[in-house]
Amino acid sequence: MSTIFVTSSGTDIGKTYVSALLVRQLLAKGLAVRALKPIVSGLDEESFAASDPAALLAALGELVEFDNADIVSRWRFRAALSPDMAARREGAEIDFGELVHHCLARAAIHDPLVIEGVGGLMVPLDDSRTVLDWMIALKPASIVPLLVVGSYLGSISHTLTTLDVMRRNDLEPRAIVVSESLSAPVPLEETVETIVRFAGIETIALPRNGEPDLASLFE
Ligand SMILES: Nc1ncnc2c1ncn2[C@@H]1O[C@H](COP(=O)(O)OP(=O)(O)OP(=O)(O)O)[C@@H](O)[C@H]1O
Numbered sequence: 151m152s153t154i155f156v157t158s159s160g161t162d163i164g165k166t167y168v169s170a171l172l173v174r175q176l177l178a179k180g181l182a183v184r185a186l187k188p189i190v191s192g193l194d195e196e197s198f199a200a201s202d203p204a205a206l207l208a209a210l211g212e213l214v215e216f217d218n219a220d221i222v223s224r225w226r227f228r229a230a231l232s233p234d235m236a237a238r239r240e241g242a243e244i245d246f247g248e249l250v251h252h253c254l255a256r257a258a259i260h261d262p263l264v265i266e267g268v269g270g271l272m273v274p275l276d277d278s279r280t281v282l283d284w285m286i287a288l289k290p291a292s293i294v295p296l297l298v299v300g301s302y303l304g305s306i307s308h309t310l311t312t313l314d315v316m317r318r319n320d321l322e323p324r325a326i327v328v329s330e331s332l333s334a335p336v337p338l339e340e341t342v343e344t345i346v347r348f349a350g351i352e353t354i355a356l357p358r359n360g361e362p363d364l365a366s367l368f369e
């Protein structure tokens with residue numbers, strides 16, 4: 151099958167919602183799916199239940215407890231900031247080579263593997279590398295990108311900009327998932343139609359609390 155890399159045009163858009171849904175759907179098909187959110191910022195014990203690692207552990211059927219965060223998230227930071235800044239607050243740094251090695255090693259043993267990025271496509275990970283560089287470095291694992299975007303006013307331009315950067319780097323998404331934003335001026339379908347017209351790739355509408363079939367994208 152594949153290593154699916156879930157990326158986005160921004161933060162708080164729906165990557166974790168989509169990753170968890172996809173994991174549950176792949177498990178329901180009998181596949182031995184695993185998931186990683188290798189870098190998480192804004193993580194502390196008190197609010198762990200609402201965190202990305204908690205959502206992924208729950209989807210995987212693992213025990214949702216703080217001590218299990220390492221199963222999905224190798225780099226964990228307290229400040230809810232860009233990872234480079236969050237790491238710096240703790241006197242730490244994300245070793246980019248180690249991050250890439252960690253993901254490639256997991257991709258070599260787990261199929262399918264769902265990897266959630268962090269924030270938007272060009273969020274900094276250290277002084278010089280972004281999520282985009284991370285995705286480029288994972289090309290040897292033949293990653294299949296999945297682009298999650300919102301339906302808020304402004305998302306169409308953010309989506310097409312992100313897609314353009316991905317295409318320039320030979321990272322064509324398998325599909326775009328439009329996760330309905332809490333505040334949107336037009337019906338979700340209208341945003342989806344417009345994105346399809348300009349992007350020309352499969353685009354899936356994800357209403358609030360919706361469960362469209364995402365697993366079949368990767369058959
Ligand atoms: N389609 C949806 N239906 C219901 N809730 C959603 C949907 N999309 C996102 N959410 C909710 O919106 C919030 C932000 O979504 P999510 O955590 O998936 O964003 P993210 O892109 O993973 O953010 P981050 O960059 O922090 O990882 C969460 O509470 C999530 O459950």
Ligand SMILES: C[C@H](N)[C@H](N)CCCCCC(=O)O
Pocket residue numbers: 161162190191192229230231232233268269270272273
């Ligand atoms: C804390 C948050 N939920 C994400 N994990 C990190 C988002 C960083 C965004 C940085 C930026 O693009 O300005």
Ligand SMILES: [Mg+2]
Pocket residue numbers: 165166167202266
């Ligand atoms: Mg997330």
